[in-house]
Amino acid sequence: MKNNHGFKLIKKQDISELKTRAMFFSHIKTGAQLLSLSNDDKNKVFGITFRTPPSDSTGIAHILEHSVLCGSRKYPVKEPFVELLKGSLKTFLNAFTYPDKTCYPVASQNLKDFYNLIDVYLDAVFYPRLTPFIFQQEGWHYELEDIDHPLIYKGVVYNEMKGAYSSPDSILAQHSLQSLFPDNTYGLDSGGHPRNIPDLTFQQFNDFHSKCYHPSNARIWFYGDDDLDERLRIINDYLKDFDLIQIDSTIKLQPLFSHPKNYIRPFMVGEEEKSKAKGMITLNWLLPETHDVNINFSMRILEYILLGMPASPLRKALIDSGLGDDIAGEGLVNEIRQSYFSTGLKGIQIKNVKGIEAIILDTLSRLAHEGIDPLTVEAALNTIEFRLRENNAGHLPRGLQLMLRSLTTWLYERDPLALLAFEAPLKAIKNKVQSNPAFFEEIIDRFFVNNPHRTTLTLKPDPDMQINERAYEKDRLDKAKSAMKPVEIKSIIENARELKLLQETPDPPRKLATIPFLELSDLETNNSIIPITHLDHQGTPILFHDLSTNGISYLDIGFNLHALPDKYLSYVPLFGRALIEMGTENEDYVTLTQRISRKTGGIIPQFFTSSIRNSSRGCAWLFLRCKALVTQTEELISILYDVLLDLQLDNEKRFRQMVMEEKARQEEKLIPGGHQFVNLRLRSHFDEAHWAAEQMGGLSYLFFLNRLSQAIDENWSNVHSVLDRIRDILINRKKMILNITLDESAWSRFEPHVNNLIDKLPEHKNNEAEWSPKRPSSFEGMTLPSLVNYVGKGSELFTLGYRFHGSVLVITSYLRNTLLWDRIRVQGGAYGAFCLIDRFSGVLSFISYRDPNLIKTLDVFDHTAKFLSDMDISKEELTKNIIGTIGDLDGYMLPDEKGYTSMLRYLAGDTEDLRQKMRTEILATKNTDFKKFSKILEQVKDNGIVKILGSPNSIQAVTTERPGWLDVVSVL
Numbered sequence: 001m002k003n004n005h006g007f008k009l010i011k012k013q014d015i016s017e018l019k020t021r022a023m024f025f026s027h028i029k030t031g032a033q034l035l036s037l038s039n040d041d042k043n044k045v046f047g048i049t050f051r052t053p054p055s056d057s058t059g060i061a062h063i064l065e066h067s068v069l070c071g072s073r074k075y076p077v078k079e080p081f082v083e084l085l086k087g088s089l090k091t092f093l094n095a096f097t098y099p100d101k102t103c104y105p106v107a108s109q110n111l112k113d114f115y116n117l118i119d120v121y122l123d124a125v126f127y128p129r130l131t132p133f134i135f136q137q138e139g140w141h142y143e144l145e146d147i148d149h150p151l152i153y154k155g156v157v158y159n160e161m162k163g164a165y166s167s168p169d170s171i172l173a174q175h176s177l178q179s180l181f182p183d184n185t186y187g188l189d190s191g192g193h194p195r196n197i198p199d200l201t202f203q204q205f206n207d208f209h210s211k212c213y214h215p216s217n218a219r220i221w222f223y224g225d226d227d228l229d230e231r232l233r234i235i236n237d238y239l240k241d242f243d244l245i246q247i248d249s250t251i252k253l254q255p256l257f258s259h260p261k262n263y264i265r266p267f268m269v270g271e272e273e274k275s276k277a278k279g280m281i282t283l284n285w286l287l288p289e290t291h292d293v294n295i296n297f298s299m300r301i302l303e304y305i306l307l308g309m310p311a312s313p314l315r316k317a318l319i320d321s322g323l324g325d326d327i328a329g330e331g332l333v334n335e336i337r338q339s340y341f342s343t344g345l346k347g348i349q350i351k352n353v354k355g356i357e358a359i360i361l362d363t364l365s366r367l368a369h370e371g372i373d374p375l376t377v378e379a380a381l382n383t384i385e386f387r388l389r390e391n392n393a394g395h396l397p398r399g400l401q402l403m404l405r406s407l408t409t410w411l412y413e414r415d416p417l418a419l420l421a422f423e424a425p426l427k428a429i430k431n432k433v434q435s436n437p438a439f440f441e442e443i444i445d446r447f448f449v450n451n452p453h454r455t456t457l458t459l460k461p462d463p464d465m466q467i468n469e470r471a472y473e474k475d476r477l478d479k480a481k482s483a484m485k486p487v488e489i490k491s492i493i494e495n496a497r498e499l500k501l502l503q504e505t506p507d508p509p510r511k512l513a514t515i516p517f518l519e520l521s522d523l524e525t526n527n528s529i530i531p532i533t534h535l536d537h538q539g540t541p542i543l544f545h546d547l548s549t550n551g552i553s554y555l556d557i558g559f560n561l562h563a564l565p566d567k568y569l570s571y572v573p574l575f576g577r578a579l580i581e582m583g584t585e586n587e588d589y590v591t592l593t594q595r596i597s598r599k600t601g602g603i604i605p606q607f608f609t610s611s612i613r614n615s616s617r618g619c620a621w622l623f624l625r626c627k628a629l630v631t632q633t634e635e636l637i638s639i640l641y642d643v644l645l646d647l648q649l650d651n652e653k654r655f656r657q658m659v660m661e662e663k664a665r666q667e668e669k670l671i672p673g674g675h676q677f678v679n680l681r682l683r684s685h686f687d688e689a690h691w692a693a694e695q696m697g698g699l700s701y702l703f704f705l706n707r708l709s710q711a712i713d714e715n716w717s718n719v720h721s722v723l724d725r726i727r728d729i730l731i732n733r734k735k736m737i738l739n740i741t742l743d744e745s746a747w748s749r750f751e752p753h754v755n756n757l758i759d760k761l762p763e764h765k766n767n768e769a770e771w772s773p774k775r776p777s778s779f780e781g782m783t784l785p786s787l788v789n790y791v792g793k794g795s796e797l798f799t800l801g802y803r804f805h806g807s808v809l810v811i812t813s814y815l816r817n818t819l820l821w822d823r824i825r826v827q828g829g830a831y832g833a834f835c836l837i838d839r840f841s842g843v844l845s846f847i848s849y850r851d852p853n854l855i856k857t858l859d860v861f862d863h864t865a866k867f868l869s870d871m872d873i874s875k876e877e878l879t880k881n882i883i884g885t886i887g888d889l890d891g892y893m894l895p896d897e898k899g900y901t902s903m904l905r906y907l908a909g910d911t912e913d914l915r916q917k918m919r920t921e922i923l924a925t926k927n928t929d930f931k932k933f934s935k936i937l938e939q940v941k942d943n944g945i946v947k948i949l950g951s952p953n954s955i956q957a958v959t960t961e962r963p964g965w966l967d968v969v970s971v972l
Contacts, residue, residue: 005232006240007034015421018391018402022417023228027236030215031244035406035416036231037223037399043091043892044224045399046118047105048125051219051249051411052097052212053185058200059192060208062097063139063157065104067205068213069095070134072120073127075514077507079821080120083515086817087880089113089523089887092397099177099190099336100251101411102212103404107397109892111226115234116516122238125213133499135202137826142480143496147489151477153198154829154852159788161192163831163850166786167671168267168280169346172459173330175265176282176342179455181254186336194787195472215239217247219410223399251337251412254286260454266462268469268785270952270972277461281353282329282344283360286453290334291414297384297425299339299447302440303332304380305372307343309597310581311590312376314343317363319657323356324348326664335404337412341448344457347664353458361449368445377433377440379597386601386629388422390552392894466785470953503826509874520879520923523886527915530902537755538763540733543906545741545899552601553750554627554896556739556903557640559730561607561620561692566771568726569620569695570704575726576605576622577658584646589654592643599635601627603643607696609689610908611841618689618841619907621737622730627896630746637753641760644731649723652716659712663705667972674790674949675849679836681782682947684775686796687841691773699782699971733761737907741899778945781955781966788830789950791857794845795940797837802936804839806921807929811868812837812844813888814881814930819867820846823860828853835864839918840908844940854948854958862941868934873927885922 007025014021020039027034052061069081077083084093092107104125106117135141140155164170174189181187189196211217215238222231269277288295306314307327315327325347333340345356393401402420410416433439462468481489535542561572580596580603583589596603609620624643628636649655670677680698683690694700712719729735738754740747812835820833831850837843846861873881893901905915948955948966959966 003229003232005229005236007232007236011417013417013421015417017389017423018420022420024416025232027215027239029244030239030242032215032218032220032235032239033410034220034222034232034235035410036228037402038228039223039225041224041398042109043107043397043399044109044111044114044226045092045105045107045221045397045403046114046121047103047221047400047403048121049101049103049219049221049407049411050125050212050217051100051251052102052190052208053100053249053251054188054190055185056199057189057193057196058204059139059157059161059190059197060200060205061102062191063135063200064205064209065095065097065102066138066157067130067134068124068128068209070138071129072123074123075120076129077511077515078503080124080515082817082821083512083880084117084120085884086813087515087517087883088117089518089883089890090117091892092400093117097190099186101407103407105400105403107400107892109890110518110522112522113518114226116518118234119516122235126215126238128209130206130209132202133502135205136499137503139200139205140197141495141499142492144489144492145496147493150474151481151492153473153477155197156825156829156831157192158194158197159829159852160831160850161197162194162787162852163671164191165194166268166788168459169328169668170672171265171267172280172282172328172457175263175459176284176329176455176457177333177340179261179263179457180284180286180340180453184252184254186254194469198476211247212249214245214247215242216245217249219407221403221406223402254338256286257453259452260456262456262458264458264460266465267459268465269461269463270783270785270970277463278325278347279350279461280328280344280346280459281348281356282342282457283357284329284340284342284455284457285448285451287339287341287447289337289412290339290408291412291418293418293425294428296334296339296408296419297422297429298440298443299332299334299341301380301384301429302443303341304383305376305440307331308380308383309376309593311593313367313372314360314363316590317359318343318345318356319661321356321359323352323359325660335408347660350458350460353456357456364444364448368441368449371438372440373594374437375594375598379594381430381433382599383597383602385426388426390550390601390627392896397892466787466951469787500827503822509876513876517880518883520882523883523923524890525919525923527912527919528890529912530898532902532906537758538733540758541737542754543737543739543903544747545739545902546744546747547741547895547898549742549895551630551746552627552742553630553633553636553746554741554899555636555754556900557624557626558621558737558739559623560735560737560768561622561730562617562768563729563732563735563766564726565769566695566773568722569692570701571722571726572607572622572696573605573701574655574658574662575723575730576607576624578649578655578723579605579624579643579647581658582651582654583648584642585648586646587642589651596639599628599632600639601629603639608904608907609693610904611687611689611838613840613909613914615909616688618687618692620689620692621907625900630742630750633750633753637757640757644761647727649727650720652712652720655719655723656709656712659705659709663702663709666702666705670784670971671786674786675792675834675847678790678792678947678949679845679847681776681780682792682794682845682945683838683841683843684773685778685945686843687838688771688773690838690841690843691775692771702971729766731762732766733758733763735766736761737903739899739903741895776969777967779966780947781958781968782947782949782971783952783955783968784949784972786951788850788852789848789854789948789954791848791851791854791950792845792947793858793861793940793944794843795944796841796843797936797940798842800936800939800943802842804842805929806918807925808837808933809888809918810881810885810922810925811930811933813885814873815864815867819864820860823863824848824851824857828856828860830857833857840910854950854954855961858946865934865937865941868930868937871930873930878925878927882922882925886919889919889922
């Protein structure tokens with residue numbers, strides 16, 4: 001370290017398990033804390049976090065999180081965040097509001113880009129342009145088009161939270177948390193309740209920033225292979241202009257209950273579901289503070305013991321009761337000062353609440369006093385240790401996952417490294433289990449059985465709630481308007497017009513030029529190549545990827561779904577689960593799932609579909625995605641022998657449980673993932689692969705699950721025979737592929753086991769089945785109990801004369817971050833909007849997310865053609881969008897994802913030559929490409945189909961205005 005740049009070193013520690021050197025600093029002048037993790041990870045992560053406990057449920061912290069990214073001192077443009085989305089190689093760029101903190105993380109593999117992102121974020125949080133108009137746009141405001149029109153609320157966060165409060169699972173999580181913390185900040189909603197958001201004033205909003213967004217309240221994080229000295233210099237350049245102040249942002253402890261409490265809360269259901277609507281229940285326990293490392297790790301392992309496997313004792317007791325459809329609750333929550341545990345059932349009859357409560361309490365008491373199966377404990381220890389050692393954050397950067405883990409102690413004035421160095425606490429727990437076989441039983445007894453700080457939360461379906469919420473909002477707005485003087489009403493109209501004018505007025509070029517960007521010369525002209533070797537054994541293709549995996553073998557076993565008749569496609573997700581969750585000839589599902597967790601890093605079913613270039617037929621596969629330490633290879637292959645050759649599918653009770661779980665999980669996804677359902681439904685009209693995906697994961701799949709749950713009761717033998725038939729068709733080495741990712745030295749030991757597995761699999765001729773997709777109406781209005789909508793429009797471009805060119809990825813990205821962002825999110829108040837294209841099927845779709853509008857959004861989609869036709873994109877703007885598109889193309893992947901992605905490209909016919917051609921076309925995108933594409937969008941405007949998922953009121957308004965335009969379908 002050349003210079004301390006105003007920082008004092010507090011602690012230095014080598015974390016061998018992360019191959020990282022950690023250094024913890026305090027800024028002398030301001031008291032800001034900085035944690036630096038240095039290692040060889042090129043996916044660098046920066047984050048700055050402020051402790052932001054709210055004092056009410058107006059969403060002040062959430063609205064501020066949105067607003068600080070709307071321009072700052074150095075970067076006085078309307079949306080620096082969007083400019084970065086357009087023109088950065090970021091691997092992560094976002095912000096999060098938690099119940100007690102607000103985090104601003106960025107990540108990039110490019111050093112220059114990384115420093116650019118940091119500078120924009122630091123200026124945003126310390127010197128934001130917090131104007132009344134930004135507050136109104138991101139938070140809430142009155143809007144009135146004409147004096148005789150009704151007053152309405154608008155605001156991005158306002159509509160985002162209306163969406164959140166339309167989701168039963170989101171409500172359940174929020175009320176479960178609040179039930180345990182009635183006396184401190186966790187009893188409030190930091191995201192904001194729609195009823196409370198309009199109570200927030202601009203002055204309160206501004207004061208909150210002054211109080212909380214100060215270096216004295218900041219925790220700053222660095223991770224990766226960038227230079228430590230430069231880290232300190234960059235941060236000090238911002239902090240040196242501040243002085244230490246005293247900020248009271250302490251999170252007070254919740255006083256303990258002397259006895260358990262009960263709560264009943266409502267949630268929205270559709271009027272159509274009134275007679276059969278079901279409820280939810282959670283039991284919730286307050287646990288110790290998160291800083292106790294041994295308790296923290298012990299609780300993570302205990303959560304897996306109780307709920308982590310299909311055969312976990314608490315999960316099994318709840319599912320076996322038959323009193324609900326699936327597990328409810330978040331399990332262990334340890335990202336706030338006092339951790340808690342929440343579990344229960346969804347899809348229940350309210351009359352059974354007491355019985356379900358008794359099952360949970362009796363099961364925990366029995367486990368505490370009679371003991372836990374040692375194999376379950378072994379399974380949990382192995383799984384948690386595997387996850388810690390693998391350090392696989394999925395699509396999140398590893399450094400971000402570690403930052404969030406560190407904050408669970410750091411935010412509350414405890415050691416920020418306590419939970420990162422996992423070797424010592426893990427070893428201590430193993431030793432305790434060895435010396436005291438009742439270790440986890442004693443934890444259950446102490447923190448669950450004999451813990452009076454417990455709540456029972458019942459979520460009761462209320463078919464009138466949606467109507468009541470709309471009536472409450474209308475009444476409040478009507479009263480507000482009636483209390484206004486004419487001059488005040490005129491002021492609201494003028495304010496709305498001024499806000500709209502500001503939103504529509506583009507930033508001048510000189511201001512846009514302040515945002516730091518890369519040049520095209522900073523980009524790689526060639527794609528990075530994932531190593532792949534094509535092998536074959538007994539006619540079964542094997543793909544091998546020689547990548548360093550830190551001693552872990554990743555094996556994907558694929559089954560070609562084109563061997564199946566199309567009538568069986570909707571069974572595929574359930575059959576995938578059945579392979580690992582229904583047992584074999586020699587093991588019931590309890591023993592089998594224990595064994596998988598004890599001896600491997602996990603086996604997960606996953607399906608994949610894709611269009612194939614220049615083919616009307618797509619590809620469709622079911623995979624078992626397996627991982628294990630190389631030293632566990634024999635155990636993994638042995639398990640695969642059993643599940644592929646000795647699978648038992650005759651357990652009616654277990655299969656019915658799985659069907660009800662699937663149904664509950666699909667319903668749970670509807671509100672948070674409504675845009676994905678709409679996109680899939682829309683695309684299914686144009687291409688076989690998209691249609692197959694919709695059968696296995698869209699609304700068609702949900703409808704199928706409803707029918708299947710009845711079919712099991714009425715004719716189980718027929719359902720069982722279908723499952724047997726699917727097994728006989730798919731388990732066939734002539735219709736399979738194996739994909740292996742690990743390093744070359746381990747492959748020589750792994751290969752014989754793979755070959756032996758193939759040798760034992762059956763082989764039979766089986767021609768691919770012909771599919772005849774049956775598609776719904778092209779124009780659909782799909783209703784569900786929600787206060788927001790998801791709107792989609794799209795078409796297949798190849799039949800319109802278009803041929804894929806890489807420039808279209810730049811164009812769709814540009815549309816998403818300009819017109820769609822400005823008109824649908826900023827002006828329309830929706831949470832987001834997308835423009836997506838599939839390069840092999842040619843399907844283009846426009847989708848909005850948590851949208852208060854319908855027709856206005858469709859009008860924006862239809863305006864995209866004229867927008868592109870009229871525009872004259874500057875060289876600088878074009879360069880930005882090319883860079884951002886390359887950034888999306890070059891997303892960071894961990895070794896397992898690299899190997900899997902390489903295989904998917906192979907199956908879809910996506911060759912390296914094609915990908916390089918696409919990259920070259922992206923880099924060569926010109927203004928004229930935008931003009932040409934506008935002509936295609938004009939045809940989409942005229943020929944596109946429409947799918948809307950939303951509230952009955954909104955869809956009814958459309959069908960009244962345009963009779964017969966939409967076929968209306970009830971989803972829930």
